[in-house]
Ligand SMILES: Cc1ncc(C[n+]2csc(CCOP(=O)(O)OP(=O)(O)O)c2C)c(N)n1
């Protein structure tokens with residue numbers, strides 16, 4: 206993780222169905238579909254590891270209830286814009 | 290090291306594992322990119338945020354979302370196709386403190402369930418409807434829905450929907466907006482990040498309307514179905530934003546959330562033990578049932594009465610059933626006849642039993658009352674071994690015999706004719722039945738005849754026919 210990132214995401218590669226909606230939705234384009242397959246035969250979404258703003262947009266774009274958890278830097282760090 | 294806090298995670302109103310199957314318990318059953326998953330998430334989040342998980346009751350439909358109850362950790366009911374608003378009405382009225390959600394697809398809501406949604410909205414039921422419009426029947430493989438776009442191909446509109454053949458897409462919000470009662474109607478979409486956030490707000494607002502007790506709200510969600518649309522999930526999302534919205538404009542269609550009054554509470558339901566009284570089912574005069582049916586020999590009569598229309602087949606069955614009922618037994622009476630009032634074939638199924646009756650159908654009778662030869666030929670093979678067959682004819686045709694059943698044949702129509710009316714043949718046959726198979730409700734039969742036969746002349750003939758039929762059976766059995 207790059208210092209200075211306002212957010213980060215955890216992706217559950219076993220819940221993910223590789224639909225790619227989060228990849229499409231992410232404004233800074235820090236998500237991608239992996240080249241490997243998960244247990245169920247999907248290319249799961251992965252986080253590049255840096256650049257997440259913690260905007261939360263991928264969370265809302267994702268149809269799976271718990272595939273994405275979005276974290277955001279605690280308030281004392283710096284104020285951030287609300288999700289779109 | 291900077292400190293992070295969870296901003297968004299799986300809503301608590303979902304189960305942690307979905308125990309629908311032994312495997313894949315983390316995932317929903319939806320196709321990749323299906324809008325149902327997103328709508329589920331928005332609804333579950335709103336339930337969390339509003340703190341209503343303990344009083345939310347979700348009514349799941351028929352359609353791809355039929356298994357919604359496997360995901361939402363709330364009260365759940367799954368109902369017949371299209372009936373969710375009717376069931377939601379009942380649930381809400383019985384549990385006014387609950388928050389009742391009707392979750393429906395467009396086939397469910399706008400096709401087979403069009404009556405239910407219209408009337409629930411018109412009554413202003415205090416329920417919230419989430420209407421997932423994907424312009425197609427998903428679960429059944431892509432048939433045209435009432436919401437399918439003009440020109441859109443489906444398995445049942447293979448050349449594209451044609452307004453002159455299939456009508457125009459139904460705009461549900463606009464349709465419901467013609468009614469007085471709805472409080473809040475909005476159409477949202479899942480075509481872009483912005484649209485999804487607007488949908489999240491609408492979902493929450495609709496639940497708030499119900500929490501305030503104001504009445505009916507419906508959120509229509511334009512939702513992708515990548516599988517049936519044959520698009521990848523991202524293309525399908527774009528198609529929502531670019532095409533679906535042209536036919537179904539987004540926005541608030543009705544908003545009376547500011548001024549709609551709180552709906553008056555519905556009357557408290559009566560206590561359970563008062564219901565028999567309200568329905569007039571209380572037996573103030575137990576009469577001949579003293580001791581209760583359980584105290585007697587168990588009864589298990591499965592009677593088929595068959596003949597021509599006009600022969601009194603149904604009445605014969607009715608007298609039997611009423612007599613059983615009057616002596617406190619379980620009964621069923623199921624008429625079955627063709628479209629003809631007279632002359633066609635007619636039959637009825639009667640069950641009289643000590644124990645509750647599972648089905649009123651009598652496919653294997655233990656008593657057959659055949660009022661003519663075709664009926665005898667048709668149903669004799671279905672009679673249970675050791676059953677009883679009573680036939681309206683001087684003798685059974687030689688090729689119509691079954692050694693394993695008791696057969697009583699007598700010219701009941703002629704006997705009744707001799708008493709003043711051949712039409713009383715049915716009651717004469719009933720007499721024969723009472724004679725041949727002693728039944729515990731025998732004594733009720735004359736009372737029932739007095740109740741059902743209004744004409745004094747016919748009552749007299751019927752009572753005489755009853756006795757004559759008994760006599761005929763005695764002679765038959767003796768001979
Ligand atoms: C009484 C009855 N009629 C028909 C069906 C078959 N059937 C199952 S789902 C469905 C249509 C579902 O379409 P929709 O409501 O749009 O939901 P989707 O699957 O697209 O989410 C039909 C016709 C049924 N199950 N029950």
Ligand code: SF4
Pocket residue numbers: 212213214230231232233234235236256257258259260261262263264275
């Ligand atoms: S939270 Fe925002 S920036 Fe971070 S991965 Fe998700 S969409 Fe991208």
Ligand code: SF4
Pocket residue numbers: 216220221222223224225226227228249250266267268269272273322
């Ligand atoms: S949107 Fe969800 S299911 Fe689709 S690829 Fe991203 S994490 Fe996976």
Ligand code: SF4
Pocket residue numbers: 318319320322323324325353423427428513514515516517
């Ligand atoms: S068929 Fe369509 S509506 Fe049904 S689960 Fe798949 S994408 Fe969703």
